Amino acid sequence: MSGMGPPLPQNCAACVYRPPDGTCRRHAPSPGTEAFELVYWPKVKPTDRCGSGAAAGEGDGPGVIACQSCVHWYQPGGVGIKPDYRQGRPAEWWASSGYCTRFAPSPSSENDRKTMWRVTSAVQGCGDGQAVEQDEDGGDLTPTSAAHSMDRVPGHAGRLPALP
Numbered sequence: 738m739s740g741m742g743p744p745l746p747q748n749c750a751a752c753v754y755r756p757p758d759g760t761c762r763r764h765a766p767s768p769g770t771e772a773f774e775l776v777y778w779p780k781v782k783p784t785d786r787c788g789s790g791a792a793a794g795e796g797d798g799p800g801v802i803a804c805q806s807c808v809h810w811y812q813p814g815g816v817g818i819k820p821d822y823r824q825g826r827p828a829e830w831w832a833s834s835g836y837c838t839r840f841a842p843s844p845s846s847e848n849d850r851k852t853m854w855r856v857t858s859a860v861q862g863c864g865d866g867q868a869v870e871q872d873e874d875g876g877d878l879t880p881t882s883a884a885h886s887m888d889r890v891p892g893h894a895g896r897l898p899a900l901p
């Protein structure tokens with residue numbers, strides 16, 4: 738056990754935040770300073786380990802939230818981001834894109850530094866997300882911490898399938 742948190746995995750191979758693509762999805766991206774920046778989650782080896790992981794369980798523990806289900810995912814006007822340049826991604830990818838607004842910008846030594854939230858797609862996700870949960874009538878949206886939500890990609894016990 739790691740204090741009051743979920744049990745640590747033996748290594749990254751046994752961690753809920755490492756999907757089959759071998760990336761670490763523990764954290765959401767912080768905002769950058771350039772418009773339309775895409776994000777790449779870092780690769781980790783199966784034998785790596787850290788102090789922020791969580792052992793894969795029965796699907797009722799911590800896990801990864803899909804961006805499309807996250808309260809921090811923002812699509813202005815309810816539509817995908819429309820960049821000046823597609824950066825090699827197809828139009829369909831951008832049609833299902835939005836901004837990750839999970840974190841506030843950190844202070845820096847620069848004056849007048851811009852804040853530009855980074856872009857993720859609906860099917861990406863991370864362990865810092867908070868799922869939107871609807872009541873039975875479809876109203877009253879309530880954020881739920883990723884650490885306690887059941888809103889995960891089904892069939893993966895808190896793990897995401899292969900990610901684009």
Ligand code: SF4
Nearest residue numbers: 804807837839863866
């Ligand atoms: S799941 Fe939420 S916090 Fe995580 S990357 Fe997507 S929008 Fe950001």
